Amino acid sequence: MPLIDVDGVSHAYPAQRRPVLQDVTVHLTERRIGVIGANGSGKSTFARLLNGLVVPQTGTVTVDGHDTRRDGRRVRQLVGFCFTDPDAQIVMPTVAEDVAFSLRRRDLRGQRLEDRVRAVLARFGLDAHADHPAHLLSGGQKQLLALASVLVTEPALLVLDEPTTLLDLRNAALIADLVAGLAEQVVLLTHQLELLDGFDRVLVFDEGRLVADADPATAVEHYRRLMRARR
């Protein structure tokens, strides 16, 4: 698993006085890493640090030794990112074309490209929809397509920002099972705490600070206590 090294990171967005992340240091090597915390606590910003979408004002972030500030291109090859809203990353008219688009930088043409696309669609239960317009998929199917299009690029690390928020129970379970079966390292942000069962490590953010870093049960209890104290 790649080593994610977040060192002394603080970050404020332009036009905001209060930092969104404050002095976050964490070294991650585990296969399944959860990130939880209240709305606005800095989780998405933390996730965006990991693929260089956000470069921190202070501190450094490296993935497998590649600094997101200096070597963003290499980091983006290593880190696949799934947004909460799959419409934000589905870019091509049909399901198969969207997956093929993700492979545009690979030296794959003709039948080899088609075979690769079909294989990934089959793995995600989308093979029957290959030639359908992507925008006509259901929310869950779109989420699956977004995941498929990222995974086909074979990232070493997959960052998932609330991938089940919009989904019904069945599709949420589908995504959870799929994520559980992935060989890749996964950083999963979620408000659905049951998704973290079996995770190796869970980080809790509160007002931009990393306030707990533990096994799922301990981290979730810490988060619940925090939320109870705020009511």
Ligand SMILES: Nc1ncnc2c1ncn2[C@@H]1O[C@H](COP(=O)(O)OP(=O)(O)OP(=O)(O)O)[C@@H](O)[C@H]1O
């Ligand atoms: N691009 C941006 N420009 C300015 N402010 C931003 C930007 N992105 C996030 N913020 C602010 O940073 C703070 C933390 O946001 P962030 O999205 O990291 O939180 P979060 O923990 O992921 O929240 P949620 O659970 O609601 O998704 C919020 O106050 C938000 O308004």
